Amino acid sequence: xxxxxxxxxxxxxxxxxxxxxxxxxxxxxxxxxxxxxxxxxxxxxxxxxxxxxxxxxxxxxxxxxxxxxxxxxxxxxxxxxxxxxxxxxxxxxxxxxxxxxxxxxxxxxxxxxxxxxxxxxxxxxxxxxxxxxxxxxxxxxxxxxxxxxxxxxxxxxxxxxxxxxxxxxxxxxxxxxxxxxxxxxxxxxxxxxxxxxxxxxxxxxxxxxxxxxxxxxxxxxxxxxxxxxxxxxxxxxxxxxxxxxxxxxxxxxxxxxxxxxxxxxxxxxxxxxxxxxxxxxxxxxxxxxxxxxxxxxxxxxxxxxx
Amino acid sequence: xxxxxxxxxxxxxxxxxxxxxxxxxxxxxxxxxxxxxxxxxxxxxxxxxxxxxxxxxxxxxxxxxxxxxxxxxxxxxxxxxxxxxxxxxxxxxxxxxxxxxxxxxxxxxxxxxxxxxxxxxxxxxxxxxxxxxxxxxxxxxxxxxxx
Numbered sequence: 412x413x414x415x416x417x418x419x420x421x422x423x424x425x426x427x428x429x430x431x432x433x434x435x436x437x438x439x440x441x442x443x444x445x446x447x448x449x450x451x452x453x454x455x456x457x458x459x460x461x462x463x464x465x466x467x468x469x470x471x472x473x474x475x476x477x478x479x480x481x482x483x484x485x486x487x488x489x490x491x492x493x494x495x496x497x498x499x500x501x502x503x504x505x506x507x508x509x510x511x512x513x514x515x516x517x518x519x520x521x522x523x524x525x526x527x528x529x530x531x532x533x534x535x536x537x538x539x540x541x542x543x544x545x546x547x548x549x550x551x552x553x554x555x556x557x558x559x560x561x562x563x564x565x566x567x568x569x570x571x572x573x574x575x576x577x578x579x580x581x582x583x584x585x586x587x588x589x590x591x592x593x594x595x596x597x598x599x600x601x602x603x604x605x606x607x608x609x610x611x612x613x614x615x616x617x618x619x620x621x622x623x624x625x626x627x628x629x630x631x632x633x634x635x636x637x638x639x640x641x642x643x644x645x646x647x648x649x650x651x652x653x654x655x656x657x658x659x660x661x662x663x664x665x666x667x668x669x670x671x672x673x674x675x676x677x678x679x680x681x682x683x684x685x686x687x688x689x690x691x692x693x694x695x696x697x698x699x700x701x702x703x704x705x706x707x708x709x710x711x712x713x714x715x716x717x
Numbered sequence: 718x719x720x721x722x723x724x725x726x727x728x729x730x731x732x733x734x735x736x737x738x739x740x741x742x743x744x745x746x747x748x749x750x751x752x753x754x755x756x757x758x759x760x761x762x763x764x765x766x767x768x769x770x771x772x773x774x775x776x777x778x779x780x781x782x783x784x785x786x787x788x789x790x791x792x793x794x795x796x797x798x799x800x801x802x803x804x805x806x807x808x809x810x811x812x813x814x815x816x817x818x819x820x821x822x823x824x825x826x827x828x829x830x831x832x833x834x835x836x837x838x839x840x841x842x843x844x845x846x847x848x849x850x851x852x853x854x855x856x857x858x859x860x861x862x863x864x
Binding site: 459460461462464465477478483514 | 738739741742745797798799800801802804836837838839841842
């Protein structure tokens with residue numbers, strides 16, 4: 412049984428308001444005992460693999476973007492059977508309402524949500540503002556190990572990548588359609604190939620995919636880590652990036668995590684039907700043989716032969 | 718490998734993967750605060766950019782009595798919301814702080830791999846720890862050249 416949506420007024424302006432919940436809503440659901448029977452499962456997904464252990468929302472479970480959701484031999488996400496086993500072990504059933512939150516304005520939480528969506532999990536939502544907002548409001552944290560009330564019932568799902576995931580060849584075929592590059596301006600221009608103060612992941616070339624608009628992911632987030640209002644998001648993506656309603660959009664970053672945050676904004680908050688995340692992103696494109704790039708602050712253009 | 722560090726490596730290797738994460742968490746809690754002379758002068762610390770979370774470190778050479786070589790003191794700063802990074806720093810602090818330059822320079826570069834954490838925390842995150850050890854050794858070598 413799906414849990415009722417959070418009907419606050421900020422959310423109701425979004426295209427799919429039920430994809431977000433507020434800290435107030437979550438606190439009420441927790442008090443009402445919604446997590447006691449697995450109808451609601453709260454998932455924390457952070458950049459730091461040990462952050463959950465230092466204190467988490469009471470009753471929440473941890474899913475790590477790297478060690479739980481990635482297959483370590485194929486550079487792909489886990490297979491459907493592994494995903495089903497993971498979900499069941501965390502107390503998640505196919506019909507559960509899953510609310511995901513995390514550090515850094517939900518950047519990794521959005522990534523986990525996107526992976527849940529690859530497996531067609533229907534009711535998966537983000538906690539607006541994530542971990543930082545919950546803590547800033549002085550809400551309860553727990554270091555106790557969460558005891559899952561009962562393993563979830565999760566039949567092995569089918570994974571449908573096509574609607575929301577773009578591969579390199581899809582991006583080449585996408586030439587002429589809008590692309591959003593969500594990395595820092597220095598990565599976009601080619602001045603650097605990784606995030607400031609982050610590990611060098613080894614891209615041979617610096618720059619961006621030709622014609623991509625540069626909208627760093629964090630522009631979609633307010634200071635408290637919540638998503639900006641619909642009006643502000645429209646100014647950003649329809650105004651600055653120049654998207655038009657109905658556009659087919661591909662977003663990318665370095666490995667696909669930051670662009671999940673943007674994917675969520677475009678897909679659920681602004682209501683673009685066709686938005687794909689190119690998770691190969693710059694670590695693939697920057698190294699790929701015979702694919703063109705553009706350098707500098709200008710969007711550039713596709714070479715005639717591409 | 719210096720005895721204190723070898724003991725830490727043994728402790729990690731003696732337990733299963735999930736407990737290794739817990740042990741790393743304990744090390745993150747045990748990382749000492751910076752002395753006031755450094756908290757007041759953040760410019761004296763150097764950032765290890767290879768770490769996913771902000772980590773700053775510096776070394777100092779502390780004179781010892783008699784003809785003994787100076788002891789290398791290690792200082793780290795990492796925010797509480799970066800427990801993995803703090804845990805690595807805690808391991809290096811407990812294993813290396815107060816040793817001589819030669820003892821630290823002799824630590825194998827791939828020592829972090831011996832903790833058996835690569836799969837539990839991912840190779841990407843392991844890189845930060847290797848970079849941290851590398852930075853300490855580079856700073857010591859640079860310091861020795863000035864003497």
